[in-house]
Amino acid sequence: MYAFDVGVGKWFNPERHILTSFILFLQSMDKTEFASVLGRAFSMAASEHGLSYSDGADEAWGTVGASYLGFALCGLKSSELRSIQYSVRERFGPVLLDCKWYDMLKAECLGGQEHTNALLPGPDGTLCNRTVTAQLFLEMLDFCREG
Numbered sequence: 001m002y003a004f005d006v007g008v009g010k011w012f013n014p015e016r017h018i019l020t021s022f023i024l025f026l027q028s029m030d031k032t033e034f035a036s037v038l039g040r041a042f043s044m045a046a047s048e049h050g051l052s053y054s055d056g057a058d059e060a061w062g063t064v065g066a067s068y069l070g071f072a073l074c075g076l077k078s079s080e081l082r083s084i085q086y087s088v089r090e091r092f093g094p095v096l097l098d099c100k101w102y103d104m105l106k107a108e109c110l111g112g113q114e115h116t117n118a119l120l121p122g123p124d125g126t127l128c129n130r131t132v133t134a135q136l137f138l139e140m141l142d143f144c145r146e147g
Contacts, residue, residue, distance in 0.1 A: 033127065034109075034118035035059065035066035041108040046096040048104075057092035061144060064088050064095070067121050068140045073130040074122035085147045097145045106137055 039062025043053055053061075067084045070076035110116045115133045122128040 033066065034069065034120055034132070035062040037109055037118075038062035038065045038105075041105050042095070042097065044108065045101045045105055049098070049101070051096050053096060054092060057088075057096075060088040060092050061095045061097075063121075064147065065140050065144050066118075068143045069118065069130070069132055069136065070121040070128070072136060072139075073132070074120050074126075074128040076121055076123055080123075089147060095144045095147065097141065099141075099145065102138060102141055105141060106134060110134060110137060 036059065039059035042061055043058035046053055046058070064085050067076060067081050071078060071081045110132070113134075115131050117129055118132045119127045120130055120132075
């Protein structure tokens with residue numbers, strides 16, 4: 001049995017599509033997008049210094065950071081990165097981030113290692129699994145702080 005997906009303009013097998021979607025969902029359950037990891041770390045660092053993010057701002061700035069890494073490692077377009085950064089800054093204001101917090105954030109997000117694997121945004125809404133080095137992580141923090 002086949003169905004026509006009007007949004008995509010193609011025929012597909014719904015049973016196979018559901019099974020494929022479910023398998024992809026199960027495979028991704030143990031992986032967390034790096035934007036969420038970074039957002040939680042931003043929130044934790046701010047609260048340890050008596051500051052707090054407005055609702056959703058920590059996750060939004062985590063998305064900006066992950067998008068920078070996606071630009072550097074996955075082929076995310078510069079225009080898309082800048083658009084995300086601009087939108088977050090306009091909606092939530094500047095990131096709460098001090099360069100004195102970098103070591104703590106690096107330890108939290110990289111697990112005390114010099115690199116980690118991370119799910120990052122790629123072009124066209126894709127996710128890519130790449131290795132983030134400590135050096136690139138620090139560059140990403142600078143990008144967020146200066147943005």
